[in-house]
Amino acid sequence: MLFAERGIDAPLDDLAARAGVGAGTVYRHFANRDALIRELYDASVADLHELAPQILGAETGWRSIELYLELLAGWLAESPYVPAVMRRVAELDPTHRPGVEFAEVIDGMVARAQAEGSLRADVTAVDLSVLVDMLGSLGQYGGAYLPFWRRQLTVVLDGLRARPGNSPISGDGQAFGDFHDMSHAKGPSHPQG
Incomplete structure (x- = not known):
């Protein structure tokens, strides 16, 4: 594209x-570029809705985590323009925030995997969302790297598994709404301090 x-x-x-x-x-x-951008954004949200039944219907919580990271990061790697679309829509209409509707669903997926003992107890929904962004960013290298991105997926999944001796994750995680707003913001933002 x-x-x-x-x-x-x-x-x-x-x-x-x-x-x-x-x-x-x-x-x-x-009518204009902004209308096209908004349509791309809404189509992206629709894509996420289409993936949800497969992810949430997995036989185990851990399999849901695997599918969430694999399917969303793969989709994002193949659509490297999506972050720019998200930022542009946030500029055009800061009140349009359909992504926050996924917070409760991802929290439930995390809780399910943690309850079965397969996901580290200190991992949050935002941690998973950041990992999707990180893995998806491999699309910036173009199609030449797409056959290889699952190597990083394997490394990430191994780091998420609950096992004795895991190093603790430092600090508290970010609230999902704050992550959503940050990920849709133009350019880097720094905490006020």
């Missing part, structure tokens, strides 16, 4: 040409 190659500010005329349609067709469907 053009946005994956050239970013979300790539010319819409180039997008139309890549799609094999006239520029007028693009503009008839999307």
